[in-house]
Amino acid sequence: MQERVRLSDAQINRDLLRSIFETPKWYWFLVAFLGLVVLAGFTAAGYMFNQGLGVTGLNRPVMWGFFITNFVFWIGISHAGVMLSAILRLVQAEWRRPATRAAEVLTVFSLMTAMMMPLIHAGRPWRVMYWVFPYDFARGVYPNVRSALVWDPAAVFTYLTSSILFVFIALVPDIAVLRDRTTGWRHVMYSVLSLGWRGSVRQWKLQLIAGILLSAIILPIFVSVHSIVSWDFGTAMSVEGWHSTVFAPYFVIGAVHSGVSAVVTVMIALRWVFKWENYIRMEHLDALAKLLIVVATGWFYFFILEFIFGLYSLEGPEVALREMQVFQMPWTALFITFLLCAYFIPVPMWLIPKVRRSIPLMIFTTILVNIGMWLERFIIIVPGLARKQVFTFTWGGYTPSAVEIVIVIATFALVSMLVLLFAKVFPLIPIGDAKEGMILYDEIKIGKVMVPAVMREE
Amino acid sequence: MVNERVNHKWGMVVDIDRCTGCQACVVACQAENNIPLNTEAIFRQRRAIEWIHVERYWEGEFPDVKARFIPILCQHCENAPCEPVCPVYATYHNNQGMNVQVYNRCVGTRYCANNCSYQVRFFNYWEPVWPETLKNQLNPDVTVRSRGIMEKCSFDIQRLRKAEHVIEGQRGERITDENLREGNFLPACVQACPTTTLVFGDFNDPESQVSQMKEEHFVEGGRGYKLLEDLGTEPNVIYLKKVDIHAKTGVETHA
Numbered sequence: 001m002q003e004r005v006r007l008s009d010a011q012i013n014r015d016l017l018r019s020i021f022e023t024p025k026w027y028w029f030l031v032a033f034l035g036l037v038v039l040a041g042f043t044a045a046g047y048m049f050n051q052g053l054g055v056t057g058l059n060r061p062v063m064w065g066f067f068i069t070n071f072v073f074w075i076g077i078s079h080a081g082v083m084l085s086a087i088l089r090l091v092q093a094e095w096r097r098p099a100t101r102a103a104e105v106l107t108v109f110s111l112m113t114a115m116m117m118p119l120i121h122a123g124r125p126w127r128v129m130y131w132v133f134p135y136d137f138a139r140g141v142y143p144n145v146r147s148a149l150v151w152d153p154a155a156v157f158t159y160l161t162s163s164i165l166f167v168f169i170a171l172v173p174d175i176a177v178l179r180d181r182t183t184g185w186r187h188v189m190y191s192v193l194s195l196g197w198r199g200s201v202r203q204w205k206l207q208l209i210a211g212i213l214l215s216a217i218i219l220p221i222f223v224s225v226h227s228i229v230s231w232d233f234g235t236a237m238s239v240e241g242w243h244s245t246v247f248a249p250y251f252v253i254g255a256v257h258s259g260v261s262a263v264v265t266v267m268i269a270l271r272w273v274f275k276w277e278n279y280i281r282m283e284h285l286d287a288l289a290k291l292l293i294v295v296a297t298g299w300f301y302f303f304i305l306e307f308i309f310g311l312y313s314l315e316g317p318e319v320a321l322r323e324m325q326v327f328q329m330p331w332t333a334l335f336i337t338f339l340l341c342a343y344f345i346p347v348p349m350w351l352i353p354k355v356r357r358s359i360p361l362m363i364f365t366t367i368l369v370n371i372g373m374w375l376e377r378f379i380i381i382v383p384g385l386a387r388k389q390v391f392t393f394t395w396g397g398y399t400p401s402a403v404e405i406v407i408v409i410a411t412f413a414l415v416s417m418l419v420l421l422f423a424k425v426f427p428l429i430p431i432g433d434a435k436e437g438m439i440l441y442d443e444i445k446i447g448k449v450m451v452p453a454v455m456r457e458e
Numbered sequence: 459m460v461n462e463r464v465n466h467k468w469g470m471v472v473d474i475d476r477c478t479g480c481q482a483c484v485v486a487c488q489a490e491n492n493i494p495l496n497t498e499a500i501f502r503q504r505r506a507i508e509w510i511h512v513e514r515y516w517e518g519e520f521p522d523v524k525a526r527f528i529p530i531l532c533q534h535c536e537n538a539p540c541e542p543v544c545p546v547y548a549t550y551h552n553n554q555g556m557n558v559q560v561y562n563r564c565v566g567t568r569y570c571a572n573n574c575s576y577q578v579r580f581f582n583y584w585e586p587v588w589p590e591t592l593k594n595q596l597n598p599d600v601t602v603r604s605r606g607i608m609e610k611c612s613f614d615i616q617r618l619r620k621a622e623h624v625i626e627g628q629r630g631e632r633i634t635d636e637n638l639r640e641g642n643f644l645p646a647c648v649q650a651c652p653t654t655t656l657v658f659g660d661f662n663d664p665e666s667q668v669s670q671m672k673e674e675h676f677v678e679g680g681r682g683y684k685l686l687e688d689l690g691t692e693p694n695v696i697y698l699k700k701v702d703i704h705a706k707t708g709v710e711t712h713a
Contacts, residue, residue, distance in 0.1 A: 052583055052584050052585055053566070053606065054503070054583035054584040058568075058583070059503055059504035059505050060504050060505060060580070061577060063572050063581060064568065123564070123568065123582070123607055123608075124604075125565075127565045130546050130563070131545040131565050131567070139563075141547050144544055144546065146542040147542060147543045147545040147569070148543070149543065150545045232569075235543070236572055236573045238539050238574060238689070239572060239573065388577065389577070391513070393513040393514070393515060394577035
């Protein structure tokens with residue numbers, strides 16, 4: 001079922017560039033509000049640098065808490081970009097067109113935000129370059145490559161670089177459109193960024209090849225990033241509930257689950273904010289929700305596996321850990337919320353076609369998924385540390401402090417603000433792609449009815 | 459004259475049968491190693507720093523419950539889980555069987571503390587402060603750690619280095635139990651222990667008390683065991699089981 005409207009090129013330009021040339025009043029209010037929240041987050045971080053990590057709720061058994069949870073969460077969100085963009089580009093899924101750029105941009109900004117988390121949570125954040133950069137800085141000590149923590153920044157920064165390239169390559173034709181419609185300093189900026197794009201056949205060909213090549217190259221990076229993040233936990237032999245061999249695929253598919261949900265949330269928000277009803281259509285939400293049913297169920301299978309693998313050992317601390325996760329307050333409440341939010345409410349709802357085509361219900365379910373997935377990481381990280389080994393006298397708990405809560409909220413504001421600001425400078429739906437979709441789209445007559453059809457792209 | 463560097467393998471034997479839980483080792487360690495004051499507030503935050511701490515645990519099922527004390531310190535594992543996870547080599551194994559912490563390298567990721575099975579790594583959540591009256595008490599041989607870094611038991615490496623310098627370097631003798639004791643080179647906790655629960659020495663020296671205790675007790679059916687031995691961390695600290703006198707004599711404790 002395709003329910004598209006045939007639009008002229010001029011109409012597409014007008015619609016998709018509206019976010020750049022027209023600024024509604026609420027826009028700057030919203031940006032300013034988000035900016036204030038971000039500022040509060042930076043203030044909290046500055047206070048934390050000044051006073052020491054004592055201002056957090058971390059303590060002796062639980063040395064990692066909200067920050068690492070948030071790190072894993074944002075890395076997870078970042079997996080949406082490649083999942084949607086690269087995979088769907090390679091399999092030539094027609095409905096990907098309006099979603100790709102939003103997904104890629106979300107990837108870039110959430111990766112930046114994610115990487116800030118482990119850096120500010122270090123005890124001496126001004127020294128993290130000794131860990132992040134694989135260089136000895138005249139100390140005679142290279143980073144320890146046996147540590148998963150060294151692989152983290154390597155993987156994340158590789159993914160960030162390739163995602164930025166990916167976004168940029170797709171952006172070049174759109175920037176050229178903007179260059180031709182602006183004056184003054186904007187014109188200069190777009191001229192430089194458009195890299196002399198004239199829209200010749202050779203340029204289009206190169207751009208297409210570059211996009212496909214990058215899609216293929218990014219895929220292994222995409223799998224490796226969250227695998228490596230999961231090894232932060234998987235290689236920690238002393239922590240029950242962390243040292244699970246199933247963590248890498250479990251985290252990757254969980255990341256796709258939360259990432260694709262976040263893209264749906266962002267797409268609905270954009271559709272509403274910029275009035276892109278003709279571009280982000282119900283068929284897109286429908287297709288994404290179907291994809292989500294598959295991904296969520298795959299993720300749920302891994303969740304059950306991980307839980308049962310743990311219990312199967314029947315080790316004392318492992319059983320104590322699961323007991324804490326499931327039967328002790330407040331973890332019981334968190335655990336139930338997590339299960340309901342991440343699987344048991346959204347997936348049955350998505351099975352109903354009406355829900356898949358309803359804007360409020362889709363935004364509700366996808367936000368639920370991300371609440372659930374945030375809790376999932378929290379439930380893995382903290383109880384694991386609080387019930388580490390058989391020494392009951394080292395068992396503990398964790399309560400986040402106001403500083404941590406403010407910083408975590410600020411990361412959400414930061415990503416939203418960056419996406420909004422990006423929408424002010426570059427179109428969030430690829431114009432070239434949208435036009436291509438219009439050209440390839442056709443209606444063929446079968447019997448008495450006109451059926452929408454799409455020519456294959458080659 | 460000892461010309462070549464002698465190969466030591468420092469280790470400890472903890473005889474729980476002798477431990478009364480008096481906490482003298484804790485206080486001695488606190489004073490020797492410039493550990494910040496553990497106030498009530500710090501304890502409530504669960505951020506107390508005690509390189510050696512005496513833990514109480516319960517043994518047996520009700521009503522046959524017995525309170526036990528166990529002094530816990532860094533086990534200086536041969537196969538330490540904390541070492542490979544540090545991204546900046548702030549903790550590594552030296553050639554004397556010790557797990558050492560390089561404060562200057564530490565960036566404070568706290569990964570090592572997460573991965574330590576014995577929970578004996580301590581993070582400086584706050585900048586350490588001492589009251590004015592205690593400033594002169596600080597030990598000049600030990601670094602005062604700033605906030606944001608990890609610290610743990612060092613087997614009082616400053617004393618061992620001095621022992622090597624004085625005994626091996628200047629006098630040209632081998633380090634033995636006797637000259638360690640005479641020169642005050644034993645770790646502070648060992649010196650302070652009134653019941654000789656803690657015994658420190660060189661496992662590479664067959665004459666040392668720890669080697670002999672290991673030979674006697676760390677055998678099949680002996681009292682010796684290592685903490686969480688099944689994890690394969692190979693600690694350099696050996697514990698000796700409590701002797702249950704009532705179990706031995708068969709006298710019923712509950713009349």
